[in-house]
Amino acid sequence: MFTTRPTLRGTFGMVSSTHWLASQSAMAVLEGGGNAFDAAVAGAFVLHVVEPHLNGPAGEVPIILAPAGGPVRVLCGQGPAPGGASIAHYTGLGLDLVPGTGPLAAAVPGAFDAWMLLLRDHGTRSLAQVLEYAIGYAEHGHPAVEGFAAAVGTVRELFATEWTTSGEVYLPVPKPGRPFRNPALAATWRRLIAEAAVGADREARIDAARRVWREGFVADALLRAAARPTLDMTGERHTGTLSGDDLAAWRAGYEDPVTHDRDGWTLCKPGPWSQGPVLAQQLALLPDLPPRGTPEYLHTLVEAGKLAMADREAWYGDAADVPLSDLLSEEYNAARRRLIGATASYDLRPGGPGGRVPRLPRYATAPDRPQVLPGVAVPVLGDTCHIDVVDRRGNMVSATPSGGWLQSNPVVPELGFPLGTRLQMAWLEPGLPNSLTPGRRPRTTLSPSLALRGGEPVMAFGTPGGDQQDQWQLPFFLAVAAGEDLQAAVDAPTWHQESFPGSFHPRVMSPGAVTVEWRVGEDVVRELRRRGHRVTVDGAWSLGRLCAVARDPETGVLSAAANPRGMQGYAVGR
Template structure:
């Protein structure tokens, strides 16, 4: 088969990412004696600089890691919703829908702490060593990809009227970054420089005081020791959660800001939310297929969708690349995605074992016909009735966006949850549109 993408092989190490500068930085770490975890952290922070329209340190990150000779683990970098982000709070503001922009939509930032935990437990490099690449590209500049400027242009008015500090960075001289022109983010570079300096000072002060490093009790089995390195990373985590960065995050969340509701609102993120959450390790969701064990993040992500797609495949597959082969994969994807809509989440128990069982998927597999399906068809694992959001029902009915119903209804689920689960529809209107919903 002809391809323009040659097979790549490495004798020393290999890196793959969505941006060449991140890959280049990670290879530099490997060539400097770092391990794969050091390289991954360095690449992650460079991506925050060169692909700011896609990710950032205050976002989230699911990480799957496989230490040599150890068990596969998932590092959850998905922050929860702030404690004050309740349905009652949003309704008290007169809102039927959580705004898609602004501080009311924010979850507790998860990415930074997850990257730090990975570096602490499995890396070998210092905080300064892995952040220097991101600092360099932020301070000295890089040539942005086209999508950065295009994305900034879509939010120009919001930046200019509401997010002036973002306008200072992303609209220098009144225009967005352009491909081929050097683009800098000095504010981010200064933030990381200050973080590194304060973390080093805090670690030195703790060492002089003879304070035992608090990281020792909570580290993964087989994690590396690093002396001052570990102390600096722990100090950086505290600074993010309780220091100058936390103060800035809370200050920004408290500032009334225009959002998609057409009004200005303050967010719900507090200092207690930041101080009370930390990234954590967990076992992966797994599925055995043709001699391989595939691992994904749990159903708080959409990772298990791939496992369900594999479970839906019959023992014998059509010829690779044939119309029948493509049809089978697409229809299986639809069924797995429908189950995602009905069952995945982090506020209630997800019946993942049943969703991946042979008995359940044999029944689901029978739904794949000769023609493409246009229906949203979630299953009923263990006899449970599927529960779909109003948004999913509207999209399935082909009426998304009509009469403002392109939203999801309230599900008063127990426990705390990701911000995405707080999309809701005014209950009387939801019941008018979907009488069967309860």
């Protein structure tokens, strides 16, 4: 089968990420004797530099790791709501949603500490060794990609008139292909390394860097930024709720993954503080499928996705116990799959796992809730990155860094990067699993994946895309499970539906809306419309940014594939 590029194969190491410089930097770490975890950390910090419109050090990251011979673990790099981030505080400001920009939307930054914990516990390289690539690109420049330049262009006026610290870094708008530098960011990492050099050994120096982040000069600068009145998308100036106690108290931590078994595969996902179980729920709803590529196949996956996303809205979140075993049970899903009819559903239909009564946010179900139909634009904020690594020892890791975008908050001038805005994903209504709650994580869309066969890790994969991440991962995983070549599964035309409240401000939904790449074919589009779907036909190569690496436990052969869409993602390896 024709593919846009070959599936890479080798025995030494493989990396796939959403930017070629991150992939090659991670590969350089492998070539220098580091392992998959060292490489992932190095690649992630390069992503902060080369895709600042998609992620940053003060954002978030869920990581799934499989150390060779060890158990699969989830490393949570999603920080919680600050202690002062109560619903009463926001509604007292006259808000019914957390803004999508500005310090009022900032959770406790989680990405940096998660990467440091991964490096300390599972890596072998020093902090200076893994940061040298990011420092080099920030200090000496990297060729700006088109998406980065376009993102800055969308906020040019804001940066020139209000967020002037961002303007000092990003204006004039970078020109695609021309070197772009962020010397303040390079200086931050150099100072961090120097101040953390007091540790007696590698692990102690990494822990020292974590203390500098949460209690030293980095914390001081972040707190000044949070306390500065800042114009956000409400049209008003607000200060944030982040405090020194919030920064000092929080640590990244490990958890068991959510798992689902299917045809000899075991899928591993982050817990329901993310949307990760949505992929598992879709698989549980679909034990049998029509032939791939047919209108019936696409219709069935879209309708199953609607049911899983409705359950996400009713049941997922960190502010309540989530009935996950019931949501993934065969009994529950047997009843749910009977709701998949021959025509498109326009309703948000959560189930009642274990006899519980579902409750949806009033905002999501109000008659005057924001809605958009296919083709109607909504404000563009940030997106996400992804990186997967496997090494010759069998170590495997998958991570989806996001948040802390250049569009989220003004650049902290002393640091070279902004705060994030993940609190926008929590609801300002009490009693919901995803209600804004001090000390609890806002539910994130970030959703890396790792798969086992026979108990052995065989594939790490994921994609940017917000609410679409687990929709785009579904046909990819089903294709690989059916024996498809890794790159062919990435290249295959894809789609997503939008019949649920979006996770990002202004939380719009589009009942019945389905967006497809035109490569799905005219016959498929015609049949979907006949079944009642509101179909938008997008570009041939427009949806998804999948990355994947794999390992055959029997032969030790490694493989990797990367998405050609967007002209940025690359896999490297040998």
